[in-house]
Amino acid sequence: xxxxxxxxxxxxxxxxxxxxxxxxxxxxxxxxxxxxxxxxxxxxxxxxxxxxxxxxxxxxxxxxxxxxxxxxxxxxxxxxxxxxxxxxxxxxxxxxxxxxxxxxxxxxxxxxxxxxxxxxxxxxxxxxxxxxxxxxxxxxxxxxxxxxxxxxxxxxxxxxxxxxxxxxxxxxxxxxxxxxxxxxxxxxxxxxxxxxxxxxxxxxxxxxxxxxxxxxxxxxxxxxxxxxxxxxxxxxxxxxxxxxxxxxxxxxxxxxxxxxxxxxxxxxxxxxxxxxxxxxxxxxxxxxxxxxxxxxxxxxxxxxxxxxxxxxxxxxxxxxxxxxxxxxxxxxxxxxxxxxxxxxxxxxxxxxxxxxxxxxxxxxxxxxxxxxxxxxxxxxxxxxxxxxxxxxxxxxxxxxxxxxxxxxxxxxxxxxxxxxxxxxxxxxxxxxxxxxxxxxxxxxxxxxxxxxxxxxxxxxxxxxxxxxxxxxxxxxxxxxxxxxxxxxx
Numbered sequence: 001x002x003x004x005x006x007x008x009x010x011x012x013x014x015x016x017x018x019x020x021x022x023x024x025x026x027x028x029x030x031x032x033x034x035x036x037x038x039x040x041x042x043x044x045x046x047x048x049x050x051x052x053x054x055x056x057x058x059x060x061x062x063x064x065x066x067x068x069x070x071x072x073x074x075x076x077x078x079x080x081x082x083x084x085x086x087x088x089x090x091x092x093x094x095x096x097x098x099x100x101x102x103x104x105x106x107x108x109x110x111x112x113x114x115x116x117x118x119x120x121x122x123x124x125x126x127x128x129x130x131x132x133x134x135x136x137x138x139x140x141x142x143x144x145x146x147x148x149x150x151x152x153x154x155x156x157x158x159x160x161x162x163x164x165x166x167x168x169x170x171x172x173x174x175x176x177x178x179x180x181x182x183x184x185x186x187x188x189x190x191x192x193x194x195x196x197x198x199x200x201x202x203x204x205x206x207x208x209x210x211x212x213x214x215x216x217x218x219x220x221x222x223x224x225x226x227x228x229x230x231x232x233x234x235x236x237x238x239x240x241x242x243x244x245x246x247x248x249x250x251x252x253x254x255x256x257x258x259x260x261x262x263x264x265x266x267x268x269x270x271x272x273x274x275x276x277x278x279x280x281x282x283x284x285x286x287x288x289x290x291x292x293x294x295x296x297x298x299x300x301x302x303x304x305x306x307x308x309x310x311x312x313x314x315x316x317x318x319x320x321x322x323x324x325x326x327x328x329x330x331x332x333x334x335x336x337x338x339x340x341x342x343x344x345x346x347x348x349x350x351x352x353x354x355x356x357x358x359x360x361x362x363x364x365x366x367x368x369x370x371x372x373x374x375x376x377x378x379x380x381x382x383x384x385x386x387x388x389x390x391x392x393x394x395x396x397x398x399x400x401x402x403x404x405x406x407x408x409x410x411x412x413x414x415x416x417x418x419x420x421x422x423x424x425x426x427x428x429x430x431x432x433x434x435x436x437x438x439x440x441x442x443x444x445x446x447x448x449x450x451x452x453x454x455x456x457x458x459x460x461x462x463x464x465x466x467x468x469x470x471x472x473x474x475x476x477x478x479x480x481x482x483x484x485x486x487x488x489x
Contacts, residue, residue: 001025002047002119007037007063008081009055013104017050017081020108021115034058038066041073048118053082053089061096068097077118081106091222094215099148117145132198134159139191140218142198147171147214152205159196166190172211181286184217188286191221220259224288231295233472236276236305238483242269242294243304253300260293261285269303344398346485347416347423351405351438354428355385357477361426362402364480365391398485410437424484426454426477427464435460452484 004026008014014030021028029046031037034055041049049067053060060080067073080093083104090101100114134157142155143166150171157164162179166187176186236242250262261283268274268282276294283290297303350358359381371377371390380387385404390397401416403409417423427435451471455461461473478484 001027002115003027003029003045004115004119005029005031005037005040005046005049007031007034007049007055007060008052009033010052013052016108017111020111024112026115034060034063037063038070038073041067041076046076048077048079048115050079050081050115053080053093061092064093064096064098079114079118088222088226091219091226094219094222100144117148134194134196134198138194139198140221142200143173143187143191143214144218146200151200151202153200153202154205155198155200157190157193157196157198159193164190167205167207168214169205169207169211171214173214173217174205174207174209174211178286180284184212184220185284185286185289187217188221188224188288191218192286192288221288224292228288228292228295231292231299234295234298235291235472236294236298237474237476238275238277238478240305240307241273241275242279242298243273243306244270245302245304250300250302253296257296260296261289262293262297265290265293266297266302269297344421345419346398346400347413347420347425348400348402349405349413349423350403350426350428351434352428352430354426355404357428358404358426361477361481361484362400405434405438407434410434413438422451422485423471424452424454427457427460429457454478 001024004021006014006017006021006028008017008030009032011032014032018028018030029040029044031040034051035058037049037051051060051063055063060082064078064080067076067078077099078097079100079102080098081102081104082089093101099118102111102114139157146155146168148171152169152171153167155166155168157178164178164186166176167174173184173187176183176190178186178189181189244266250266253262264285265279265283268279272278274282276291279294280287280290285293294303298305348358348362362381363378369391371392374389377387377389381402386402386409388399388401390399401420403413403416405413425438427438452474453464453471454474454477455464456476461475464473
């Protein structure tokens with residue numbers, strides 16, 4: 001099949017990758033010292049290489065850069081393998097010339113599929129007439145694979161009952177539509193999808209339109225994700241509206257933010273003072289672009305966030321079931337960005353004197369999504385102040401882990417956090433030592449877990465803000481669990 005060089009300093013992982021490839025019929029050659037890898041590549045002919053990112057002496061990024069500068073290995077297919085799954089690491093790898101990026105821990109079958117694509121065995125990737133589920137093969141992987149194959153045709157998406165397609169010519173994007181979005185913005189909207197179905201149909205594409213390199217779109221999309229993650233705390237809460245500040249100016253914004261839809265977003269804010277959801281619905285740009293534009297405008301002082309006095313009277317009211325269904329969908333979609341999934345895990349925790357209010361938020365869960373063991377789950381909350389249950393919507397499922405944090409249970413929360421896709425922590429008055437312990441636990445877990453903190457006490461909120469956690473801080477509790485889950489994204 002293929003001769004593949006594996007470079008990794010971890011003996012156990014090196015053996016797993018080696019045996020996985022060998023059993024699939026490949027010829028794996030292992031190397032635990034990145035500084036010796038180039039010598040091996042100079043002496044032999046390889047079909048692909050797998051590089052670990054975090055290695056002593058020389059990182060996989062550095063080795064990749066060296067290999068791309070050498071004419072003999074400049075076009076060698078390379079897969080980066082790393083526990084670092086943040087978008088900035090993936091973007092850095094792509095910029096340096098990696099063909100693919102796979103996070104640890106990984107599924108061995110997925111590793112084989114990605115290696116097959118790298119080595120040109122295209123039967124394993126999207127082919128003419130191929131259809132599938134976005135939960136197992138998302139838009140980013142699809143476009144990247146089609147670009148590597150230099151295929152022409154139309155990639156259709158079945159999602160939200162809206163027109164959604166990308167047209168490609170030899171792997172380059174010619175045009176795209178997603179609802180009212182067109183071109184690159186439609187691509188960014190489609191790349192955010194991790195639920196629905198797709199079908200690729202190969203056919204000749206001749207057009208006078210200028211095409212765009214798929215890699216360019218993917219790099220910008222990951223940049224949007226990364227910059228928004230840094231500023232997510234700047235986004236308004238559902239009950240808040242956006243208002244223009246008269247003396248605010250866009251003159252001092254960094255140049256790389258100029259491509260954002262700042263002017264149309266600002267015009268809509270000046271015209272109607274909308275909520276973020278209303279702004280997303282009216283915009284002609286992808287939700288990701290709109291959200292980052294809002295976060296940048298708030299951060300720069302051009303826009304301010306204010307409570308909406310009409311919210312209690314019924315503005316943008318949703319049924320509890322509708323809000324929860326939307327929240328579940330968003331959460332599962334975000335979980336699938338890290339690995340294919342149709343289920344997410346969420347930690348719900350309270351610390352301090354807020355347990356009763358916290359439980360009332362959970363009790364508002366509509367019966368339609370409760371699992372059959374809901375009554376037992378509620379009994380455990382009353383008796384043990386903790387428990388787990390499932391919530392099921394038509395296309396989404398979330399496992400909830402609920403805890404009241406105390407000296408005996410904060411360790412359990414520290415253990416659960418890395419395994420969860422999201423966490424909602426309600427902080428009330430109480431033990432200062434326990435609050436400090438919780439803060440340390442959050443700092444150790446935020447890279448892997450999206451978080452939402454409900455902190456009504458201004459002193460504690462200020463203490464958390466000084467830590468510069470990228471978790472979102474709310475000054476008051478969401479009106480229902482669905483809204484809370486939706487705010488995790």
